[in-house]
Amino acid sequence: MEFKKASTLTETIQNFNAHEPLDPENKEEWEAFYVDTKRDEIDRITENFCANTQYKMLFGGHSGNGKSTELNKLPVNDRTKERYSIIKFDVRNLLDLNDIETADLFIVIFLKIVEFSDKNKIRTNSYFNKKLKEMAEFFRDELEIEEDSALAVKSTVGIEAETSAKANILLIKLAAKFYAKIRGQKETREKIRKKYNPRLTDFTNLLNDFLADLRKYNQKEILIIVDGLDKTYPPAAQKLFVTGGQYFNMLKNASFLSFYNPCLFNTLSLCKSDRIRYRRNRNT
Numbered sequence: 001m002e003f004k005k006a007s008t009l010t011e012t013i014q015n016f017n018a019h020e021p022l023d024p025e026n027k028e029e030w031e032a033f034y035v036d037t038k039r040d041e042i043d044r045i046t047e048n049f050c051a052n053t054q055y056k057m058l059f060g061g062h063s064g065n066g067k068s069t070e071l072n073k074l075p076v077n078d079r080t081k082e083r084y085s086i087i088k089f090d091v092r093n094l095l096d097l098n099d100i101e102t103a104d105l106f107i108v109i110f111l112k113i114v115e116f117s118d119k120n121k122i123r124t125n126s127y128f129n130k131k132l133k134e135m136a137e138f139f140r141d142e143l144e145i146e147e148d149s150a151l152a153v154k155s156t157v158g159i160e161a162e163t164s165a166k167a168n169i170l171l172i173k174l175a176a177k178f179y180a181k182i183r184g185q186k187e188t189r190e191k192i193r194k195k196y197n198p199r200l201t202d203f204t205n206l207l208n209d210f211l212a213d214l215r216k217y218n219q220k221e222i223l224i225i226v227d228g229l230d231k232t233y234p235p236a237a238q239k240l241f242v243t244g245g246q247y248f249n250m251l252k253n254a255s256f257l258s259f260y261n262p263c264l265f266n267t268l269s270l271c272k273s274d275r276i277r278y279r280r281n282r283n284t
Contacts, residue, residue, distance in 0.1 A: 005033070022069045036072065046074070047254075048085050053221040054252055056258035058241075060230060067258055074256065080094050084223035084254065085214070087116050092228035097187060100236045104182060105194040106203060107222060110135075111175045113210055118172055122217050123182045128210060136171040143188055145177045146271030198245060208252045223254045230258040 006012040021032055048055050061067050061177065068090075075086045087109075091097070094108050114132065118123060124132070139145045181188040196203055212220050232240060241259065 004106060005049055013259050023072050046077055046079050050079055053083075053254055056090065056248065056251075056255045056257075058257055060259040063230075067230060068227050071258065073254065074223075074225060080223065083221060085116070085120075085218055085220045086223045086225065087112050088225040088227070090227045092231060096183050096189070097228070098233040098236060099186065100192060100232060101189075101197075101239055102202055102247050103193050104189060105205075105226070105240070106184075106200070106207065106247065107192065107196065108179075108225070110203075110207055110210070111141055111171070111178070112224075113207070113214070113222075115172055115175070117214060118169070122214060122216070125213065131206060132171045136174055139171070139174045139178055142195070143178065143181060145174050145181060200252070204247050204250045208250070211251075211253050221254060223256065224251075225256045227258050 006014070015142075022029060036070065045057060048057070059067055070150055071088075074080050075088055080086065089108075089112055091100075091108070095104055107184065182192065229237075229240070248257075
C-alpha cells in the first residue's frame with residue numbers, strides 16, 4: 001500500500017506500524033516520513049564501532065519508538081560501510097521468539113555468514129568446507145531436511161569436488177528450509193539443542209575462526225546487526241540474554257543486537273558485561 005502523509009489522527013493511526021520500520025534505501029518513503037529528532041546516538045555509536053572492532057551494543061526501548069528505523073541507518077552510514085562488511089537480519093523472520101535459545105541464534109548467525117561469503121564470492125578453505133559439509137549432513141540426516149532433486153544429483157559428486165567458492169551451495173539451499181523448520185517445529189529445535197548446546201563453546205570458536213578468515217580475505221571487519229530480539233518472550237529472553245550471555249562475550253566481532261528491555265534490570269544480564277554496552281532509544 002502506498003503511504004501518504006496523515007492529515008488526521010485516524011490516518012496517523014492507520015499509517016503507524018511498529019512491525020514495518022522505515023528503510024533508508026526506500027528514498028521516497030524515507031524522505032517523506034522520517035523525522036530527524038536531532039539526537040546523535042547513532043553517530044556516537046558509529047564512532048564507538050569504528051574505534052573498537054569488537055564493540056558490542058544492546059539497543060533497547062519501548063515497542064514502536066524507532067529502534068528498527070535507527071538500526072536501518074547503520075548499514076547505509078558512510079563511516080560504517082567504509083570500516084565494516086555488514087551482515088544484518090531480522091530474527092523474527094527466522095526463529096520462534098517464544099522459544100529461542102543461544103544455539104538457535106548462533107546457528108542462524110553462522111548461516112548468514114555463509115550466505116554473505118557466498119554472495120560476495122569469498123573463498124573458504126578446506127577446514128571450513130569440511131565444517132559446512134558436516135552441518136549440511138546434520139540438516140539432511142538428523143533434521144530430515146530434503147534436498148531439491150536437481151541439487152541432490154549434483155551433491156553426489158561430493159562437496160570436496162566443488163571449488164572452494166561453491167562449497168557452501170548445498171548448505172545454503174538447505175538453510176532456506178531449515179529456517180522454516182526451526183521456526184515452526186519444536187522437535188527440530190530440540191534436536192538442534194541436543195547436538196549444539198554441549199558444544200556451544202566449540203561452535204562459538206568456529207564462528208570466530210570463520211569471522212577471522214573473512215576479515216583476512218575481505219580486508220574489512222565484520223559487523224553483525226540482529227533486529228527483532230526485543231520482541232522475545234520474557235522467559236526466552238532470560239535464557240538468551242542472561243544464561244547465554246557469556247557466549248555473546250566470546251564473539252570476536254562487532255555486534256549490534258536489539259534488546260529485551262526488562263533484562264536490563266537483571267544483575268546477571270550480559271548488558272552488565274564490561275565488553276557490552278546498552279543504549280536505550282528514547283525517540284517517541
